[in-house]
Amino acid sequence: MITRRNTLASFAVAAALALSGGAAFAEAPESFKVGYQKSASILVIARKQELLEKRLAELGVDKVEWVEFQFGPPLLEALGSGAVDIGFVGDAPPIFAQAAGANLVYVASTPSVFSGILVPEDSETKEIADLEGKRVALAKGSSSHNFTVQALKVGGLGFDAIQPSYLAPADAAAAFASGAVDAWTVWDPYLALAEQRHGARLLATSETDPALQSNSFYLANRSFAEAHPDVVDAALQEIAAATRWGAAHRDDLAEISAQATGVDLAAQKVAVNRYEIAVYPITEETLAKQQAIADAFFELGLIPKAIDVTAYAWGEKPNI
Incomplete structure (x- = not known):
């Protein structure tokens, strides 16, 4: 029996094949799991507006699951194990995770919050x-x-x-x-x-x-990103849309963030007005800055071995 979901998925796969020069993707996953912190206001916006749910349904993804974490390291532990598919953290957690051999890749970056x-x-x-x-x-x-x-x-x-x-x-x-x-x-x-x-x-x-000054990062589980680059790219496009909306509606962003975190609205208004709200593809300059942090951590004995940050860069460039 041909269902609407199957039809939409078929059209989405055909479009993805055309855009990728014929490279085949794995069958669409049933769910897409997002690791987030309540302080990650852009993901809070994306969730509230159901941007990922609407877009990924076109690719045959039935459900988007939102998994909350208080801060970065446990989020990346879940990401590396495949318990979540994509997540957002600051600059240091990926370095500790990479030193531990985590199965992840950098897929996009943002200027860090204040x-x-x-x-x-x-x-x-x-x-x-x-x-x-x-x-x-x-x-x-x-x-x-x-x-x-x-x-x-x-x-x-x-x-x-x-x-x-x-x-x-x-x-x-x-x-x-x-x-x-x-x-x-x-x-x-x-x-x-x-x-x-x-x-x-x-x-x-x-x-x-x-x-x-530093960067924050969207990272994906490496196995998931390699099997479903179309899903990761589509998710990043919607995150970029939420980012543009947040940059243009900072007062609304503060109100939504205050509701999500329980942090006073006055404090949220201060927070959203003192950092650049933007998202970018991973660049050589971004990776070089991460490498400098990784090298410093190794010299200080904070991580057990030297690491190559570039080995954890996603092989695709998102359309953001």
């Missing part, structure tokens, strides 16, 4: 060099891990100069508020919220030095 190191308003810590010997909260293996490494370097310190307290953002927020840690490295909207709730002071930010 990040920084916070200290209490009345702290005697006035500059990065003053962090020596201090307890600094950060999420291990997350973008805040790399931000801390790079900020300390800018301040003339090594990572071993501090006492890292490895805490997820929610736990770090509590530790910072109680005084259990001296400083906290984190990203927006947690950063903006701490500024507003606790009068926290920014010691260093992603705007204070070019070395502290």
